[in-house]
Amino acid sequence: xxxxxxxxxxxxxxxxxxxxxxxxxxxxxxxxxxxxxxxxxxxxxxxxxxxxxxxxxxxxxxxxxxxxxxxxxxxxxxxxxxxxxxxxxxxxxxxxxxxxxxxxxxxxxxxxxxxxxxxxxxxxxxxxxxxxxxxxxxxxxxxxxxxxxxxxxxxxxxxxxxxxxxxxxxxxxxxxxxxxxxxxxxxxxxxxxxxxxxxxxxxxxxxxxxxxxxxxxxxxxxxxxxxxxxxxxxx
Amino acid sequence: xxxxxxxxxxxxxxxxxxxxxxxxxxxxxxxxxxxxxxxxxxxxxxxxxxxxxxxxxxxxxxxxxxxxxxxxxxxxxxxxxxxxxxxxxxxxxxxxxxxxxxxxxxxxxxxxxxxxxxxxxxxxxxxxxxxxxxxxxxxxxxxxxxxxxxxxxxxxxxxxxxxxxxxxxxxxxxxxxxxxxxxxxxxxxxxxxxxxxxxxxxxxxxxxxxxxxxxxxxxxxxxxxxxxxxxxxxx
DNA sequence: GAGACCATGTTGCCCGTGGCCACATCGACG
DNA sequence: CGTCGATGTGGCCACGGGCAACATGGTCTC
Numbered sequence: 001x002x003x004x005x006x007x008x009x010x011x012x013x014x015x016x017x018x019x020x021x022x023x024x025x026x027x028x029x030x031x032x033x034x035x036x037x038x039x040x041x042x043x044x045x046x047x048x049x050x051x052x053x054x055x056x057x058x059x060x061x062x063x064x065x066x067x068x069x070x071x072x073x074x075x076x077x078x079x080x081x082x083x084x085x086x087x088x089x090x091x092x093x094x095x096x097x098x099x100x101x102x103x104x105x106x107x108x109x110x111x112x113x114x115x116x117x118x119x120x121x122x123x124x125x126x127x128x129x130x131x132x133x134x135x136x137x138x139x140x141x142x143x144x145x146x147x148x149x150x151x152x153x154x155x156x157x158x159x160x161x162x163x164x165x166x167x168x169x170x171x172x173x174x175x176x177x178x179x180x181x182x183x184x185x186x187x188x189x190x191x192x193x194x195x196x197x198x199x200x201x202x203x204x205x206x207x208x209x210x211x212x213x214x215x216x217x218x219x220x221x222x223x224x225x226x227x228x229x230x231x232x233x234x235x
Numbered sequence: 236x237x238x239x240x241x242x243x244x245x246x247x248x249x250x251x252x253x254x255x256x257x258x259x260x261x262x263x264x265x266x267x268x269x270x271x272x273x274x275x276x277x278x279x280x281x282x283x284x285x286x287x288x289x290x291x292x293x294x295x296x297x298x299x300x301x302x303x304x305x306x307x308x309x310x311x312x313x314x315x316x317x318x319x320x321x322x323x324x325x326x327x328x329x330x331x332x333x334x335x336x337x338x339x340x341x342x343x344x345x346x347x348x349x350x351x352x353x354x355x356x357x358x359x360x361x362x363x364x365x366x367x368x369x370x371x372x373x374x375x376x377x378x379x380x381x382x383x384x385x386x387x388x389x390x391x392x393x394x395x396x397x398x399x400x401x402x403x404x405x406x407x408x409x410x411x412x413x414x415x416x417x418x419x420x421x422x423x424x425x426x427x428x429x430x431x432x433x434x435x436x437x438x439x440x441x442x443x444x445x446x447x448x449x450x451x452x453x454x455x456x457x458x459x460x461x462x463x464x465x466x467x468x469x470x
Numbered sequence: 471g472a473g474a475c476c477a478t479g480t481t482g483c484c485c486g487t488g489g490c491c492a493c494a495t496c497g498a499c500g
Numbered sequence: 501c502g503t504c505g506a507t508g509t510g511g512c513c514a515c516g517g518g519c520a521a522c523a524t525g526g527t528c529t530c
Contacts, residue, residue: 014478030356037516046480048518053478056518113355119429120348121265152430159431176435176443179426180419183444187422191414194354195387196394200411208411208451209418216447249507272487281509283490288507291489 015053017043022064023111030110031117036060055144058123062147065118068111069154075100076161095210097165098185101158102206105189112193119155123148158182166217173217181213250288252278257299258346265345266352271295290379293358297382300353303346304389310335311396330445332400333420336393337441340424347428354390358383393417401452408452416448 021039036050036057054060079100080093105112123144162185163178188209192202253274260268271285271292278284289295314335315328340347358379397420398413423444427437 035516036518047516048481048520049479051479051518057516109355113352116351116425117348120344155429156431159426175433176440179432179435179440180423180444180447183422183426184415184419185422186425187418187420188415190351190421190425191394191418194390196391197414198410200414205411205414209415212415212447212451215450216443270487271489282487283510284508286489286508292487 014043014045014049018050018053018060019063019067022060023067026064026110026114027108031061031114034060059144059147061114062118062123062144062151064111065115066147066151066154068108068115069151069158072101072104072115073154073157073161075104076158076165080161080165091210091214093165094162094181094213095206097162098206098210101162101185102189102192102202106192106202109193112189115155119151166213177213177217180216184209184213249278249280249284253285253288253295254298254302257295258302261299261345261349262343266296266349269295294379294382296349297353297358297379297386299346300350301382301386301389303343303350304386304393307336307339307350308389308392308396310339311393311400315396315400326445326449328400329397329416329448330441332397333441333445336397336420337424337427337437341427341437344428347424350390354386401448412448412452415451419444419448 018039021042022034025033025039025042034057036054037047039060040047040050050060054063076097079096082096159178159182162182163173163175166173166178166181188202188205191197197205256274256277257269260274269292271289272282274295275282275285285295289298311332314331317331394413394417397417398408398410401408401413401416423437423440426432432440
């Protein structure tokens with residue numbers, strides 16, 4: 001009946017409610033405060049109900065992480081759009097993406113933690129015993145392996161968005177440059193979360209980071225430039 | 236490790252044994268596998284014994300993290316020493332530090348996770364009820380606040396080591412450059428752990444990273460060099 | 471329309487863990 | 501020798517995770 005969500009059966013659509021509530025709790029009290037039972041309590045359902053939608057706690061966190069990456073990616077895309085196609089300096093789109101990334105990370109610290117954790121651990125999900133009660137077709141989050149794959153894909157997309165924001169009309173960017181740029185942005189977000197910036201305004205640092213990446217880009221268009229230290233190049 | 240441990244009373248020196256075993260388990264099975272009771276079991280002591288040395292699970296993880304940072308910092312220092320004072324290019328010490336960081340991170344993935352987590356969360360440690368049985372003088376890891384401070388200090392030291400490895404005899408480096416460099420290295424380690432490098436050999440990327448940072452360093456001694464369009468950053 | 475069927479939700483259970491207690495040791499120190 | 505404090509023990513309770521058997525209320529098919 002109406003709406004895109006499959007409008008579930010007898011109760012409300014729990015899955016969504018669960019994720020929503022979990023998101024709030026996560027933001028407010030951190031990942032450790034997230035427990036399936038507590039969510040169940042808060043939503044007024046039985047303690048085992050969440051189990052129908054998330055095989056275990058891990059699955060819930062993975063789902064949150066996936067949502068997080070989706071939101072982050074959406075924001076990165078929006079930022080490039082807003083920054084327009086290309087400008088005189090060429091770095092404005094990249095700069096916008098960097099700011100978007102840092103902004104998102106700054107606003108969603110606990111979420112970012114969960115996202116990192118989910119991407120890092122393989123989520124083995126013992127294949128032997130695939131939950132008998134919950135294994136039908138589209139229930140409780142297909143297997144962990146799948147979730148891991150989707151997470152990896154979402155994560156990779158962030159990298160791609162960043163890398164492509166660096167491309168000027170002139171030509172494609174060395175993918176390794178994209179990696180470097182992404183690493184720098186991500187690392188900066190991390191340090192900011194660790195409160196390691198020691199007074200330096202984040203905006204300044206982003207400018208510096210963009211500048212740094214951009215300079216690296218300018219002088220090696222020809223490729224083959226190994227960076228062992230002797231590049232006597234510079235303005 | 237250090238012989239400074241006070242060689243405890245009736246049993247062995249549990250604290251050290253605990254940390255050692257925990258380190259192994261962490262490396263082998265990840266942080267989730269770490270439980271105080273399990274450690275107690277494996278070391279043949281009662282389930283409450285670890286509680287004498289670590290107020291709670293968190294305290295244990297913090298201690299591991301602290302050890303981790305100490306080890307990492309030691310390795311960073313060793314790397315600069317080995318790279319000699321200064322070389323023609325000037326980047327060799329920084330490059331060595333970068334490699335050391337990446338090397339350590341690559342070898343101790345789970346530890347790095349724990350280190351990050353510990354540094355990120357405040358470790359509130361409700362001050363009201365300061366465990367009555369365990370609060371004497373030098374027992375069970377002074378309060379969490381202290382642990383947090385020590386962690387932050389250790390972490391900061393890594394940044395300082397990195398930054399100072401960039402200094403040539405010519406003069407001190409803009410601390411923000413140090414931050415950028417550190418962020419890039421750390422971010423790269425993160426991406427490597429996430430297996431996001433897509434075939435690009437890590438060594439190449441480190442070269443590129445070092446090169447990128449170095450180029451940024453060369454041309455802005457005088458300040459004022461901005462590379463992005465908008466953002467009229469202050470002076 | 472009746473019955474199979476399946477997704478969803480409920481109650482109940484076991485087990486491991488955390489965190490606390492009161493108590494037992496054992497060495498140090500007066 | 502007696503006290504004390506650091507250390508380790510056993511016991512206890514609450515909580516969360518994860519299963520399993522059962523209940524419910526839709527959908528689908530004949």
